[in-house]
Amino acid sequence: MCGIVGYIGRREAADAVVEGLKMLEYRGYDSFGLSTLDTHLCTRKTKGRISECDPAFLSLSGNLGIGHTRWATHGVPDIKNAHPHSDCTGRIAIVHNGIIENYASLKKELTDRGHRFLSDTDSEVIAHLIEEHYTDDLLKAVEEVLPCLTGSYAILAIAEGNRRLIAARKNSPLVIGLGDGEFIASSDVTPIMTYTKNVIFMEDGDIAALSDDGVIIKNTGTEVVRDQVYIDWDCNATRKGGFENYMLKEIYEQPEAFYRSVHSVEEEGLPEVLMKAPSLSVLACGTSYHAALVFRYLAGAWCDLPVRVELASEARYFSPAPGEVVLAATQSGETADTITALRRAQELNCPTLAITNVLGSSVTRVADHTIYMQAGPEISVAATKSYIAQLAVFFSIADQLSGRKHRDALMRVHQVIEQVLLLDGDDSEKLCSKASSIFFVGRGSFYPVALEGALKMKEITYIHAEGYAAGELKHGPFSLLSEETPVVAICPEGESHDGMISSLKEMKARGAPIIGVGTEGDQDAEDIVDLFIPIPHTDLCGNILGITVVLQCLAYYTAKLLGRDIDKPRNLAKSVTVE
Amino acid sequence: MQAVILAGGEGSRLRPLTYSRPKALIPIANRPIIGHVIDALISNNIRDITVVVGYRKEQVIRYLNTLEIPVNVVVQEKQLSTANALLCARHEVKGRFLLLPGDNYISAASIAKIKDVDRGILFAEHPEPTHYGVVSMRDGYVRCIREKPENSLGYNVSTGVFMTSTDIFDDLEDQDLPEIVNERIRDGMKVRAVHAEEWWDAAYLWNLLRMNTAVLKSIRPGIAGRVSREAVISGKVSIGKGTTIGPNSTIIGPVIIGEDCTIGPNTCILPDTSIGSRVRIGPFTSLGNALIMDDVTIGSHSSCIDIVVGEGTELADHNSTVTGEHTFEEDGKIVRGDFGAIIGDRAKSAPFTVFRHCIAGNSVSIEEGRTITGVLPDQTVVR
Numbered sequence: 001m002c003g004i005v006g007y008i009g010r011r012e013a014a015d016a017v018v019e020g021l022k023m024l025e026y027r028g029y030d031s032f033g034l035s036t037l038d039t040h041l042c043t044r045k046t047k048g049r050i051s052e053c054d055p056a057f058l059s060l061s062g063n064l065g066i067g068h069t070r071w072a073t074h075g076v077p078d079i080k081n082a083h084p085h086s087d088c089t090g091r092i093a094i095v096h097n098g099i100i101e102n103y104a105s106l107k108k109e110l111t112d113r114g115h116r117f118l119s120d121t122d123s124e125v126i127a128h129l130i131e132e133h134y135t136d137d138l139l140k141a142v143e144e145v146l147p148c149l150t151g152s153y154a155i156l157a158i159a160e161g162n163r164r165l166i167a168a169r170k171n172s173p174l175v176i177g178l179g180d181g182e183f184i185a186s187s188d189v190t191p192i193m194t195y196t197k198n199v200i201f202m203e204d205g206d207i208a209a210l211s212d213d214g215v216i217i218k219n220t221g222t223e224v225v226r227d228q229v230y231i232d233w234d235c236n237a238t239r240k241g242g243f244e245n246y247m248l249k250e251i252y253e254q255p256e257a258f259y260r261s262v263h264s265v266e267e268e269g270l271p272e273v274l275m276k277a278p279s280l281s282v283l284a285c286g287t288s289y290h291a292a293l294v295f296r297y298l299a300g301a302w303c304d305l306p307v308r309v310e311l312a313s314e315a316r317y318f319s320p321a322p323g324e325v326v327l328a329a330t331q332s333g334e335t336a337d338t339i340t341a342l343r344r345a346q347e348l349n350c351p352t353l354a355i356t357n358v359l360g361s362s363v364t365r366v367a368d369h370t371i372y373m374q375a376g377p378e379i380s381v382a383a384t385k386s387y388i389a390q391l392a393v394f395f396s397i398a399d400q401l402s403g404r405k406h407r408d409a410l411m412r413v414h415q416v417i418e419q420v421l422l423l424d425g426d427d428s429e430k431l432c433s434k435a436s437s438i439f440f441v442g443r444g445s446f447y448p449v450a451l452e453g454a455l456k457m458k459e460i461t462y463i464h465a466e467g468y469a470a471g472e473l474k475h476g477p478f479s480l481l482s483e484e485t486p487v488v489a490i491c492p493e494g495e496s497h498d499g500m501i502s503s504l505k506e507m508k509a510r511g512a513p514i515i516g517v518g519t520e521g522d523q524d525a526e527d528i529v530d531l532f533i534p535i536p537h538t539d540l541c542g543n544i545l546g547i548t549v550v551l552q553c554l555a556y557y558t559a560k561l562l563g564r565d566i567d568k569p570r571n572l573a574k575s576v577t578v579e
Numbered sequence: 580m581q582a583v584i585l586a587g588g589e590g591s592r593l594r595p596l597t598y599s600r601p602k603a604l605i606p607i608a609n610r611p612i613i614g615h616v617i618d619a620l621i622s623n624n625i626r627d628i629t630v631v632v633g634y635r636k637e638q639v640i641r642y643l644n645t646l647e648i649p650v651n652v653v654v655q656e657k658q659l660s661t662a663n664a665l666l667c668a669r670h671e672v673k674g675r676f677l678l679l680p681g682d683n684y685i686s687a688a689s690i691a692k693i694k695d696v697d698r699g700i701l702f703a704e705h706p707e708p709t710h711y712g713v714v715s716m717r718d719g720y721v722r723c724i725r726e727k728p729e730n731s732l733g734y735n736v737s738t739g740v741f742m743t744s745t746d747i748f749d750d751l752e753d754q755d756l757p758e759i760v761n762e763r764i765r766d767g768m769k770v771r772a773v774h775a776e777e778w779w780d781a782a783y784l785w786n787l788l789r790m791n792t793a794v795l796k797s798i799r800p801g802i803a804g805r806v807s808r809e810a811v812i813s814g815k816v817s818i819g820k821g822t823t824i825g826p827n828s829t830i831i832g833p834v835i836i837g838e839d840c841t842i843g844p845n846t847c848i849l850p851d852t853s854i855g856s857r858v859r860i861g862p863f864t865s866l867g868n869a870l871i872m873d874d875v876t877i878g879s880h881s882s883c884i885d886i887v888v889g890e891g892t893e894l895a896d897h898n899s900t901v902t903g904e905h906t907f908e909e910d911g912k913i914v915r916g917d918f919g920a921i922i923g924d925r926a927k928s929a930p931f932t933v934f935r936h937c938i939a940g941n942s943v944s945i946e947e948g949r950t951i952t953g954v955l956p957d958q959t960v961v962r
Contacts, residue, residue, distance in 0.1 A: 242632065242640040242652025252641045259857070263839065411857065415874050415891035419925060419942075421637070422599050536925070536942065 002097040003027035006066040006156040009182025013065030020191030030077035034067035035093035036060040045082040068095035087131030091160040096123035098172035101151035165210040169202040183210040247380035255414040257385040260374035261392035277325035284329040293448035295394035303402040315341035331386040333361025416542040433561040441470040442490035453551030460559040470503040481510040493519040586681030587633025587655040595923035603681035613681040622687040680739040686777035699771035701740040711736035716772040724757035785916035792851040795833040885919035903936040
């Protein structure tokens with residue numbers, strides 16, 4: 001998982017590339033680098049984060065350049081493995097996102113032919129291969145090299161003696177922005193928005209040449225025309241505004257993200273194949289998996305639809321029933337595990353659907369149908385508004401399958417999020433910040449809510465947190481409860497309330513401090529718990545959303561008390577494009 | 580030219596509406612007050628804008644992020660005086676700059692009159708000058724500003740819009756701005772008194788309706804939603820996209836309706852009404868001189884006149900308002916206001932509720948057939 005940006009135009013390319021890389025940092029941030037072409041090629045690269053780098057280090061002249069922000073897959077994160085990579089002559093520079101699967105054999109052949117390798121990466125072979133084919137036409141050289149490569153790639157290349165930026169894509173995202181006399185290629189649209197809103201999403205096998213005069217795209221040797229798409233994302237959506245960090249900004253954008261997503265799925269309707277599905281399988285990872293679990297409960301309750309939910313990374317060990325409708329939920333649309341599992345389902349002749357936030361992302365090219373959520377760009381590594389938007393899509397699917405009985409309620413339920421955002425959880429945050437282990441428990445549809453709450457907590461605070469079904473505690477985990485292990489108990493009014501109250505009593509008897517999240521005015525719960533976070537009276541969906549947001553805020557403010565780097569937790573990247 | 584907008588204060592006189600947002604975010608003609616202020620600056624080509632936020636700052640920042648131009652945000656951690664708020668912005672400005680309150684409406688024409696003045700204050704006439712700084716002047720220059728005097732002979736009050744410069748930061752302590760200006764004038768500084776073209780403030784909740792009426796006069800009419808062929812629309816009316824207007828409805832402008840609203844058949848929307856986004860109005864309901872925020876539902880057969888309704892509130896069928904005089908005591912003085920009802924955010928009423936010139940708090944819940952008078956505190960349940 002890496003981010004790449006290339007620029008050709010009249011501005012200083014280094015500035016454009018650096019600004020772009022900063023916006024792509026969510027894709028990886030263990031090392032970065034850039035190359036620009038003036039008369040000669042200049043390259044700078046280093047370990048660490050671009051946002052923390054001295055601007056002087058990054059000032060290179062020239063108005064053609066490429067850059068890369070890396071998330072290590074082959075070779076440890078250090079300077080020699082950072083991109084851009086060069087050939088033996090130093091005349092060619094490339095950046096690559098993806099994995100070259102046959103790089104070992106290619107590398108051996110190249111070394112035998114006398115090429116010297118400077119890095120441990122798979123990507124460097126591309127530079128040396130281009131070197132063998134390049135005379136003065138870089139486009140031709142790259143075209144000749146691509147058939148040698150297997151695996152996934154988005155490549156940008158520049159070379160001395162050819163004022164063009166060459167971009168190629170296969171199974172890794174690449175977008176081209178069409179500005180006024182300037183062109184930008186990037187892993188996603190956010191860096192492009194500064195210059196233009198007109199973009200082209202490259203297709204697999206496309207190779208593009210960006211020059212001062214325009215863009216030519218070729219596929220398997222012939223020139224092709226790709227549709228221009230106008231992106232009406234507000235530029236500000238990718239700026240932090242006045243918020244301390246992106247996660248808080250995105251938490252506050254959730255009411256709108258939820259409404260927009262529900263509204264859009266309700267208006268668009270569902271594909272026929274989904275409406276008629278007798279049963280469903282959902283494949284997902286991480287937070288998306290939790291959203292899918294919520295859906296399982298809701299689909300059962302609202303429309304008696306059996307739903308199987310599988311972790312995408314484990315799905316290869318099971319097979320969906322032939323012909324079963326398979327849904328893949330991935331916020332970025334690039335999650336490798338999910339895409340692989342979806343491809344496998346396709347091979348078994350299952351109709352496939354993707355739920356994603358990113359237009360033109362890889363999963364949309366694999367699935368038969370795509371349902372888009374409308375969360376807008378999400379920069380913080382910890383998913384918040386994209387999770388809420390995913391819930392919105394799942395809620396709306398359940399609603400439409402039930403004959404739109406819940407439509408009106410869904411269109412208003414974002415108000416619960418607004419209300420929850422006004423709450424103050426000071427004491428609970430202090431309690432959590434002192435703990436070394438926290439349990440999150442819930443029953444029924446609040447069990448996945450507890451799982452998600454625990455995930456958010458571990459992701460950004462680094463505190464060990466576990467989500468459990470409340471009834472499961474007594475089958476083992478009870479032995480871990482003590483006065484030092486706070487339990488966050490989800491106990492709103494509704495079906496699971498009475499069961500939770502008895503679970504609460506059991507936990508209380510073990511001396512664990514309990515933070516209850518429940519309905520305002522619930523005296524039974526308030527009497528048992530040590531701290532109570534009240535949410536307003538609402539329906540099932542409102543409870544799920546409201547409590548999810550309460551737990552996000554709990555994790556956020558706890559992480560803030562602990563001084564964590566909230567937007568970029570250690571060892572994590574936004575979306576995981578390796579299996 | 581730079582501008583600093585102060586939007587850190589709550590505006591506690593406008594509770595319950597300022598529980599979930601500061602006064603600067605209260606929507607007037609479907610746009611937060613601070614949005615109108617920024618519009619006025621932009622139409623004078625003033626784009627270097629710093630906003631001082633404090634109370635419920637996340638809400639303000641979230642709104643500012645939706646604007647077309649990027650604005651600079653500074654946080655005032657504790658809401659002390661206006662001078663303190665201004666101090667927070669001292670590193671953001673250089674030389675001459677315009678200082679504005681974020682919670683008063685000011686027109687672009689007013690800003691045009693002051694932006695080229697070296698130092699000045701915008702003043703306006705106000706029928707209740709004792710709530711404001713009363714400006715006395717001579718030959719077009721300010722002599723002094725008396726802050727909230729017991730009685731006042733003049734009706735000229737300060738709008739809080741100052742053209743000033745960074746030297747105001749010297750020796751600036753925790754005091755109010757008018758005091759500082761007075762001091763400087765005594766020391767010989769010349770401050771022009773400039774008459775504002777249009778300026779509105781809401782000292783009390785019911786003033787919001789007057790402010791709404793004034794601002795609605797200048798809306799740009801246009802219909803983006805779906806309007807039934809059997810509906811009648813006259814006057815200046817703006818209807819947002821995704822909104823549907825049912826058959827036999829009558830809308831008489833000035834009226835603004837936001838996006839994704841459902842206005843039922845046979846409704847009647849009378850002048851001086853603004854309706855936010857995602858609002859649903861049931862059949863046979865009549866609205867007039869009303870400020871309805873986002874996500875509100877009003878049932879059928881209701882009559883809501885002279886009313887302010889907060890975000891997410893749901894009024895059931897057969898609700899009505901009775902306009903009359905609302906009085907209460909403040910600092911030993913009787914305050915009077917004429918209106919139908921002011922209802923906070925996310926309140927709920929059952930059918931046949933009558934609101935008699937009352938103020939109902941946030942999240943109140945009212946059971947069937949009650950008549951509400953006086954002031955209902957937040958979360959009250961009326962059985």
